[in-house]
Each structure stands twice: as C-alpha cells, then as structure tokens.
Amino acid sequence: MAAAKRPALPVILLANDLLDGDVVFATGDAHGLCWSRDPGAALIGHDEATADRLDAFAAAELGGQRVVDAYLVDVAVEGGVPVPRHYRERMKTTGPSVRRDLGKQADLPLAEAFTRTAFARA
Amino acid sequence: MYRYDEFDERFVRERVAQFRDQVGRRLSGALTEDEFKPLRLKNGVYLQLHAYMLRIAVPYGTLSARQMRQLALIGERYDRGYGHFTTRTNLQFNWPKLRDIPDILDLLADVEMHAIQTSGNCIRNVTADHFAGVAPDEIEDPRPTAELIRQWSSLHPEFDYLPRKFKIAVTGAAHDRAVIKAHDIGLRILRHPDTNEIGYEVVVGGGLGRTPMIGKTVREFLPKADLLAYLEAIMRVYNLEGRRDNKYKARVKILVHEIGTAEFSRRVEEEFARLDGPSVNADPAEVARIAAYFAPPAYEALPATSGAFETAKAGNPDFARWVETNVTPHRQQGYAAATISLKPIGAPPGDASSAQMRLVADLAEAFSLSEIRVTHAQNLVLPHVKLSDLFALWQRLGEAGLATANAGLITDIIACPGLDYCALATARSIPIAQAVAKRFADPARQKEIGVLNVKISGCINACGHHHVGHIGILGLEKRGIESYQITLGGDATETAAIGEILGPGLAAEDVPDAIERIVSVYLAQRRAGESFIDNVRRIGLAPFKAAFQEASHAVA
Numbered sequence: 152m153a154a155a156k157r158p159a160l161p162v163i164l165l166a167n168d169l170l171d172g173d174v175v176f177a178t179g180d181a182h183g184l185c186w187s188r189d190p191g192a193a194l195i196g197h198d199e200a201t202a203d204r205l206d207a208f209a210a211a212e213l214g215g216q217r218v219v220d221a222y223l224v225d226v227a228v229e230g231g232v233p234v235p236r237h238y239r240e241r242m243k244t245t246g247p248s249v250r251r252d253l254g255k256q257a258d259l260p261l262a263e264a265f266t267r268t269a270f271a272r273a
Numbered sequence: 274m275y276r277y278d279e280f281d282e283r284f285v286r287e288r289v290a291q292f293r294d295q296v297g298r299r300l301s302g303a304l305t306e307d308e309f310k311p312l313r314l315k316n317g318v319y320l321q322l323h324a325y326m327l328r329i330a331v332p333y334g335t336l337s338a339r340q341m342r343q344l345a346l347i348g349e350r351y352d353r354g355y356g357h358f359t360t361r362t363n364l365q366f367n368w369p370k371l372r373d374i375p376d377i378l379d380l381l382a383d384v385e386m387h388a389i390q391t392s393g394n395c396i397r398n399v400t401a402d403h404f405a406g407v408a409p410d411e412i413e414d415p416r417p418t419a420e421l422i423r424q425w426s427s428l429h430p431e432f433d434y435l436p437r438k439f440k441i442a443v444t445g446a447a448h449d450r451a452v453i454k455a456h457d458i459g460l461r462i463l464r465h466p467d468t469n470e471i472g473y474e475v476v477v478g479g480g481l482g483r484t485p486m487i488g489k490t491v492r493e494f495l496p497k498a499d500l501l502a503y504l505e506a507i508m509r510v511y512n513l514e515g516r517r518d519n520k521y522k523a524r525v526k527i528l529v530h531e532i533g534t535a536e537f538s539r540r541v542e543e544e545f546a547r548l549d550g551p552s553v554n555a556d557p558a559e560v561a562r563i564a565a566y567f568a569p570p571a572y573e574a575l576p577a578t579s580g581a582f583e584t585a586k587a588g589n590p591d592f593a594r595w596v597e598t599n600v601t602p603h604r605q606q607g608y609a610a611a612t613i614s615l616k617p618i619g620a621p622p623g624d625a626s627s628a629q630m631r632l633v634a635d636l637a638e639a640f641s642l643s644e645i646r647v648t649h650a651q652n653l654v655l656p657h658v659k660l661s662d663l664f665a666l667w668q669r670l671g672e673a674g675l676a677t678a679n680a681g682l683i684t685d686i687i688a689c690p691g692l693d694y695c696a697l698a699t700a701r702s703i704p705i706a707q708a709v710a711k712r713f714a715d716p717a718r719q720k721e722i723g724v725l726n727v728k729i730s731g732c733i734n735a736c737g738h739h740h741v742g743h744i745g746i747l748g749l750e751k752r753g754i755e756s757y758q759i760t761l762g763g764d765a766t767e768t769a770a771i772g773e774i775l776g777p778g779l780a781a782e783d784v785p786d787a788i789e790r791i792v793s794v795y796l797a798q799r800r801a802g803e804s805f806i807d808n809v810r811r812i813g814l815a816p817f818k819a820a821f822q823e824a825s826h827a828v829a
Contacts (some may be wrong), residue, residue, distance in 0.1 A: 167324070169299075171372075216305075238754075243322050246323055247693035247694055247703075249703045
C-alpha cells in the first residue's frame with residue numbers, strides 16, 4: 152500500500168471485510184493481530200511502532216484478499232474506548248445515524264455517544 | 274411494458290455468469306481489488322461506508338408489480354429489509370454481501386432486471402417523465418425512445434470507456450418532469466411547427482455536480498428516424514474531445530462550455546453528416562416493435578367523473594387533501610395517476626421497506642394494471658388508477674404509512690443518502706431532510722406554502738439535485754464540522770435554473786430556522802396565487818438574503 156500521510160497518533164486500523172463489506176477493526180496483542188467487528192476492541196496505536204505494525208498488517212491483509220479499503224484513523228481515547236476524531240470515521244464506526252435499529256453497531260455504546268452529540272438541537 | 278426478447282435475456286444471463294466468475298476469482302485471490310473494482314462497478318456494485326451497495330437499474334422508472342415484488346424479496350433475503358429509490362430512478366440496496374451479489378443478479382434476471390451500467394464511465398440508466406403515457410400534456414410517450422437508447426447504449430463498444438459517466442433523460446411532454454436540462458443529453462419530443470412531424474429537441478451539456486450547467490440546445494428539431502445516428506455523432510465528438518486528464522473537467526458539459534454551443538453543434542453536425550446514418554439508425558420495424566410494448570393498456574370505457582369518488586372526497590377531508598396533492602389527471606377519461614409519497618414526515622426520503630414494496634406491488638395489481646413508476650423525486654406512482662378506486666387505494670396506502678399527502682410540497686424533499694451511507698459524502702443529508710420535514714409537518718401550513726422543492730445533497734457531486742431545488746441545501750465539511758450551504762431560485766423544469774448561494778454555511782441545527790426565514794419572506798411578499806419560485810424570480814434574492822443573514826449563525 153502506498154504510504155499515505157499517516158494521521159496523528161493515537162490511531163486505529165479499520166477496513167471493510169472483503170466478503171461481507173462489514174466495517175472491521177484491527178485488534179490483538181503483542182502476539183498477533185486479527186479483525187473484530189467491535190470498534191471498542193480496536194487496538195490503539197499510541198506510538199509509531201504500533202502504528203507501523205498496524206500499517207504492515209493492513210498491507211498483508213489487503214494482499215491476502217481478506218479486507219478492502221484498510222487505513223489508519225486518528226482517534227481520541229474516551230473511557231478507554233477509541234473514538235475517531237473525524238465525524239466521517241465516527242459514522243463508519245457506528246453505522247447510519249438515521250437507522251439506529253439496524254446492524255451490528257446498533258447496540259454498541261459508541262453509537263449511543265455519537266447520537267447524543269449529533270443534531271442535539273435539531 | 275417492454276419485455277425481454279431472447280437476445281436481451283441471453284445478454285443479461287451471460288453477464289450474471291461472468292460476474293459470478295469474477296466474484297469467484299476475487300474471493301480466490303486471482304483478482305486484486307484494483308483489478309476487480311472496475312468489473313464490480315460495471316455491475317453496479319459500490320463499496321460504501323458500512324458495506325457494499327448494489328445499484329439496480331429501473332429503466333425510465335417503469336416497474337411491473339412482479340418486478341417490485343422481486344425487489345422486496347431481495348431486500349428481505351439479502352439486505353436489511355429495505356431499499357432506497359434514487360434521483361435517477363434506480364433502487365439501491367445498502368447492505369448486500371459480495372458473496373451474495375451473483376445470486377441477487379440472478380433473481381433480478383428472473384424478472385428482466387439488472388445492474389449493468391449503473392456505474393462507471395458509460396451511458397447510464399436512461400430516465401424519462403414518470404407520467405409517461407399518462408400525462409395529458411404529452412405529445413408522445415418518451416419510453417420507446419428511452420428503451421431504444423437503452424438497447425443501443427448497452428455494451429456499445431465505442432462508448433464503454435468514455436471520459437466520464439453519461440446520463441440521458443427523455444420527456445415527451447411540454448412540461449419537463451424529467452429534469453432533462455440537467456443531463457448530459459436531454460431529449461424533448463416535440464412537433465415541428467410547420468410540418469407537425471414528431472421529432473426531438475436535443476439538449477446537451479447539462480449537469481450538476483461541482484460545475485453546475487444548464488443544458489444547451491444543439492439541435493432545435495431532429496427527425497425521429499435520425500435519433501441514434503445523431504446521438505452517435507454527439508458521443509463521438511465527446512469521446513474524442515472530452516477531457517481525460519482531469520476527472521473534474523471530463524463531463525460533456527465542460528466541453529460544450531469550453532468550445533461554445535455553436536462550435537459543439539457544428540462538430541456534431543459535421544460528424545453526423547459524415548457517419549453512415551442508415552447503418553446506425555434503428556430499423557423502423559424494430560422501432561415499431563419496441564413502441565408496441567408501450568401501447569396504452571386495456572383501459573375500461575369510464576365516465577369522466579365518479580360519483581363514489583366525489584362522495585368520498587366530500588366526506589373525508591384527509592382523502593380530499595391527498596387527492597389535491599398526490600393525484601394527477603390522466604389522459605384516459607375516468608382514470609388518474611396516484612403518487613405514493615416515500616416522504617412520510619421524519620423518514621429517510623426514498624426509502625421503502627420490503628413490506629411496503631410488496632404492498633405497492635399488490636396495489637398495482639389491484640388498481641393500476643400492474644404498473645408502477647419511480648420518480649426522480651424519489652416517490653412511486655401508480656399510473657393508471659380508476660377514479661372510483663382512488664378511495665380504496667388511499668385507505669390501503671394509509672394502513673402502511675404510504676398515504677402522506679405532500680407530493681410537490683415543502684416536505685416532499687429530495688435527499689441523497691449522504692454521509693449516513695455514502696463513502697463520497699462530506700456531510701449528512703437525511704437528518705437535515707428529517708428536521709426540515711418535521712418543522713413543516715403541519716398539513717395546513719404545507720398547503721399554505723404550496724409547491725416548494727427542497728433538495729439536499731451531502732456533497733458537491735449533487736446526487737440530491739440541490740442546484741435545481743427552489744431551496745437547495747449542500748452539506749460540506751468546514752473545519753471538521755458538517756456545514757450546510759443554502760441556495761435559492763433553482764428550477765428543475767423547462768425553465769431550468771441553477772440556484773444562487775444565500776450566505777455562509779450553517780450548522781445542521783440551524784437549517785430548519787433558515788428555511789423558515791426564507792419561507793416567511795415568501796409568505797409576506799407574495800401576490801395572490803404566486804408560487805414560491807415565481808415570487809423569488811419577481812422580487813429577487815435580496816430580501817431572502819437579508820432575512821437569511823439575520824438568522825444565520827455561520828459556522829465560519
């Protein structure tokens with residue numbers, strides 16, 4: 152993968168599952184990485200070394216035809232949970248804000264947080 | 274309705290088999306994403322924010338009850354129980370899994386549908402007036418023309434890799450309901466003023482997006498028989514001279530703008546004279562064969578009025594209001610066309626659940642000779658309803674939440690999927706539509722305001738047609754926040770116009786107030802019977818700007 156400008160730390164790695172299209176998050180520990188559909192489980196890259204590791208995992212997984220559109224996203228850590236700083240990526244993390252009833256994201260705490268902050272006065 | 278012949282059937286089935294093989298090779302790793310992407314796009318498969326998206330063509334917005342029922346089934350079996358009708362009269366499913374898409378395409382082929390050329394730099398789904406064959410002001414049904422273009426443009430080898438996507442719309446009526454002037458090519462069927470012969474006015478170079486343009490007439494009158502040769506000449510000039518170095522300058526509108534209408538027209542006429550017209554133009558027998566599919570259905574001979582209908586209206590104000598807004602006169606005596614609003618107050622515009630699709634299919638069979646239309650305004654139409662059936666139809670629609678009486682009113686909002694679904698979006702559209710619709714939900718107030726088109730896009734690409742909305746709303750990003758730019762004075766009809774920006778961008782929650790201000794100026798300044806757009810044209814932007822700026826809490 153051509154190295155796009157890396158976002159500011161801390162970061163998480165997200166992608167879409169090749170077969171299902173679902174948004175997935177790189178998770179794991181010192182022993183290895185895998186994908187999770189739970190954004191709360193995303194491994195947070197606080198340092199360059201971890202971000203490098205996530206980048207390398209993205210390249211390997213794209214090459215292995217397991218995911219598409221993998222990239223690093225800068226996050227704020229709120230209560231131990233990574234929340235993307237940009238609203239576009241927050242949307243990707245939570246699912247459509249207008250159909251809270253749908254999808255795997257519907258009952259995750261992050262989705263709730265996003266709903267609260269968006270259109271509060273509308 | 275058009276029915277596939279053996280060639281159409283084989284073509285679509287072959288394409289499904291090819292795509293099944295391509296998906297198989299993608300999943301096995303034989304194709305990389307870079308190799309696969311153009312192939313999936315040729316079959317309407319996008320990757321959006323949360324999932325893949327499948328865009329299914331509804332040629333010239335015409336669907337049979339059987340087709341609608343199949344879409345309902347696909348939504349239920351392979352998606353999340355709903356679909357989204359778009360401004361190009363297509364249907365999008367938001368959650369299909371790549372592994373299922375070949376099976377979905379097979380189900381579509383079973384009902385003579387596909388997703389071919391709903392993406393990519395080719396000639397896209399050809400759209401038409403949703404009241405085709407119905408409208409009293411129609412000169413000729415535009416659908417045989419649209420179907421002819423569909424067949425000509427499907428997999429046309431010369432036009433498979435154009436500089437950019439290419440959209441064609443056709444109207445057969447004096448009043449343009451197909452937004453032809455905002456298409457790459459717009460065709461208007463008309464009669465020659467001297468000979469009375471039927472032909473086309475050919476409009477080229479319209480389009481919205483980041484550089485909105487109103488189409489220019491390049492041929493005042495084109496004889497019907499010359500249609501395909503003339504279109505081929507336009508496509509050749511564009512294919513040869515359209516820019517490929519910059520995708521933002523690659524649409525034909527830029528070419529027309531850069532060299533001028535007269536020069537573009539001259540080059541087209543030159544090419545038209547050079548090419549072998551008879552070998553390109555459709556065989557008259559084939560034209561007649563296609564046209565026969567669109568012959569008027571077997572109407573009953575009915576009186577011009579219905580006592581039962583009049584009684585129901587007199588006794589039920591809600592029904593009377595729905596008739597006033599959502600029922601359109603039909604050229605056949607005793608019939609009407611009924612618009613089914615997919616804009617219930619507070620719901621995402623254009624969304625229909627599988628249950629609703631199935632109900633619409635049932636109602637089309639019961640009341641509309643099995644025919645359904647999709648409109649560019651993201652509503653559905655039952656085109657052939659007996660006046661005496663309208664009350665029963667309205668009751669059945671009401672039970673399913675489909676009897677909202679707002680067609681053409683301020684709450685009949687066009688909105689693209691926006692950032693809730695779309696990978697290209699810069700801001701959300703649907704929540705804005707919901708908030709504005711809720712603000713103006715009161716039916717009496719909507720009626721007082723009258724016809725007012727609000728159109729919302731979640732990015733500069735303008736799928737929500739904001740440039741041609743009487744009030745347009747464009748969602749952008751401004752310093753990490755969603756910001757909404759308001760335009761005024763756009764028009765999607767034969768008097769097409771691009772709206773002008775009123776002032777700085779607004780925060781999402783300030784949009785309903787801004788619309789309120791704009792509407793207040795209109796209500797205070799209108800003359801008796803003057804519509805919103807006529808009022809804007811008469812008094813100009815200044816009073817609206819003043820009111821807008823008073824209210825605006827710019828994000829700036």
